[in-house]
Amino acid sequence: MKTQLSILALASALGTAAHAEDKTLTISVYSFAQDEYKEALYDPFEAICGCKLVVETGNSVERMAKIEANAADPVIDMAVISTQDALALARKDLIQPLDSARLSNFDKLYASAKDPVGDNMAVGYTYYATSIVYRSDLVDISSWSDLLGEELAGQVALPNVTTTQGPLTLMMLGKALGHEDDFGPVISEIGAHASDIVTFYSRSSELVQLMNQQEVIAAPVGRFAWASFKDAGLPFAWAEPQEGQAGGMNVMVMTKGNGNEDLAYQFMDYWLSTEVQTKIGEMLVDSPANKEVELSPEAADNLTYGADVIENLNILPAAEVLDKREGWVEQWNTEVIQ
Amino acid sequence: MFRNTREGLALALPAAIFSTLLFLVPVCILLSEAFRAGGSWSLQGYIDFFSTPLNRTVFLRTLKLGVLVAGTAAVIGYAAAFCIVNLGPKSRGKVFGMVVLPLMISPVARTYAWIVILGRTGIVNEAITGLGLSDTPLRLLFTETAVFLGLLQLFLPLMIISLVSAMENIPRDVIPAARVLGASWFAVFFKVILPLTKEGLVIGGTLVFTGALTAYITPAILGGSKVLMLETLLYQRVNVSNDFVSASVIAMILIVMSFSANLLLKRIATARS
Numbered sequence: 001m002k003t004q005l006s007i008l009a010l011a012s013a014l015g016t017a018a019h020a021e022d023k024t025l026t027i028s029v030y031s032f033a034q035d036e037y038k039e040a041l042y043d044p045f046e047a048i049c050g051c052k053l054v055v056e057t058g059n060s061v062e063r064m065a066k067i068e069a070n071a072a073d074p075v076i077d078m079a080v081i082s083t084q085d086a087l088a089l090a091r092k093d094l095i096q097p098l099d100s101a102r103l104s105n106f107d108k109l110y111a112s113a114k115d116p117v118g119d120n121m122a123v124g125y126t127y128y129a130t131s132i133v134y135r136s137d138l139v140d141i142s143s144w145s146d147l148l149g150e151e152l153a154g155q156v157a158l159p160n161v162t163t164t165q166g167p168l169t170l171m172m173l174g175k176a177l178g179h180e181d182d183f184g185p186v187i188s189e190i191g192a193h194a195s196d197i198v199t200f201y202s203r204s205s206e207l208v209q210l211m212n213q214q215e216v217i218a219a220p221v222g223r224f225a226w227a228s229f230k231d232a233g234l235p236f237a238w239a240e241p242q243e244g245q246a247g248g249m250n251v252m253v254m255t256k257g258n259g260n261e262d263l264a265y266q267f268m269d270y271w272l273s274t275e276v277q278t279k280i281g282e283m284l285v286d287s288p289a290n291k292e293v294e295l296s297p298e299a300a301d302n303l304t305y306g307a308d309v310i311e312n313l314n315i316l317p318a319a320e321v322l323d324k325r326e327g328w329v330e331q332w333n334t335e336v337i338q
Numbered sequence: 339m340f341r342n343t344r345e346g347l348a349l350a351l352p353a354a355i356f357s358t359l360l361f362l363v364p365v366c367i368l369l370s371e372a373f374r375a376g377g378s379w380s381l382q383g384y385i386d387f388f389s390t391p392l393n394r395t396v397f398l399r400t401l402k403l404g405v406l407v408a409g410t411a412a413v414i415g416y417a418a419a420f421c422i423v424n425l426g427p428k429s430r431g432k433v434f435g436m437v438v439l440p441l442m443i444s445p446v447a448r449t450y451a452w453i454v455i456l457g458r459t460g461i462v463n464e465a466i467t468g469l470g471l472s473d474t475p476l477r478l479l480f481t482e483t484a485v486f487l488g489l490l491q492l493f494l495p496l497m498i499i500s501l502v503s504a505m506e507n508i509p510r511d512v513i514p515a516a517r518v519l520g521a522s523w524f525a526v527f528f529k530v531i532l533p534l535t536k537e538g539l540v541i542g543g544t545l546v547f548t549g550a551l552t553a554y555i556t557p558a559i560l561g562g563s564k565v566l567m568l569e570t571l572l573y574q575r576v577n578v579s580n581d582f583v584s585a586s587v588i589a590m591i592l593i594v595m596s597f598s599a600n601l602l603l604k605r606i607a608t609a610r611s
Contacts, residue, residue, distance in 0.1 A: 061576070061577050061578070061580045062577075064580075065580070160563050162578040194564075197564075198477070198479075198480060199480045199562035199564055200562065200563040201562070201563075202563070202578075213453065213457050213459065214457075214458055215457055329579070333390075333392040334391060334392060337564070337566060
């Protein structure tokens, strides 16, 4: 009897394993915080769906190139990317519109996350604010224009225009300098102050290091990096400039014709659920796009959280970044990098 | 050694196939992109590259730093190599070990050490402000000087190793004989040491110059986006702009610069002899 039960259990386990092999969802995600995602999202989802998740990571360019290279027979089923990258994929006809009726958590999202790139091509799952981190014992920041002021000359870093934070910084400097609709004069102004800028950083980790070494005492940065500064032991502060904070979001997209739509919708819906968004928020990984999420004060303090904050973010439309970035980069390379 | 040439070729074949398939073929495919700007074969990629002021600046900066690093490494390398080959066997091993030691440490760690030295709160700035030479710390990081120092420190051991190998082959009596016959140290160097170590100089010079051209980490950390070099520009074109044509052009330029440096050094060495 015992032997028969063992054989049955083994057969059952093999059957489950074979079934899980049959159901596979391939996702393309950012490389960071994969241990946290595994604990809060991937492992619980695999247990619920009885399927196998294949996680592909890399930088945006590599991941986008892979989606494009496999357009005829998609390898990736769903991806999480920036709004401008989502729009770029949509324009190349590589992703398909999302049916919000198949996402039970869709109505729980903030309004700006429901259709951030248009035509229901994407849905937002996390927000980020961008403001200025500064040494509160050395300087006071009240406006974005302070970044180009005399007090900070030789002690400020700016994000490179090619980064996500770059155009957001141009937008906020534009608001401060009176050039809201045209970034050209803003780039020229930065070029005129280029010798006062310590460096134009590409990664937030690079900036954390520069600020900890006291090479830089103020710089624009995404809120997702704030925890790295808070724990550094130096008196860093998060500025609340009079022009407000810039912001953006990362979104989920579904590749066109992947044939795995049911499982992809199930995964996306699970990721947007209050339960998962709360867990990921408490781990300080992503700020929730689900407005029903309630975070602890500590997590809330580190993230872009709450209706007031999110509704007041200055968000740069993805189309504007996509259409004008090449021109900005060209002008930047001519007038700023030199 | 081998019974016949065929046996030798058979043994070399696996390595040749491995190198050809896994290195030469992909590199050739990648580099061919540089000639296919706009879908047809042309030099447009190169014309576009050199017609941009930023690219010209980066090209000239890379060339200048490569020449400066290789030249300085040669000057310091000759002094160090001469010292090493004239030490006793025990001391020679120790000093040579100290020269080689940095090569065993990651270039990332070696480059970050310069941040400790050149930063606003680094050793140099503390000395400058401590001695009252300046009221405020100097901007030393993210300058060409920082990149030059980082690259020199990174590749100097290669030059010293090459020159030590070359100098060890100089007969021991040649330099004393030249001195006894009345040659000054200046004449000994240019008429005896330099001609007899030219092979080492060519190898060391090529390694250092090529290394300085193609280093990525050191210019990226010590120069950042304010001191762009061809290698950091190439990275940007691939990973930020997704511009593979421009990246292939840069890769091709780096290869041509490396081979040109090697040919030029060989030509100079041959001309002197």
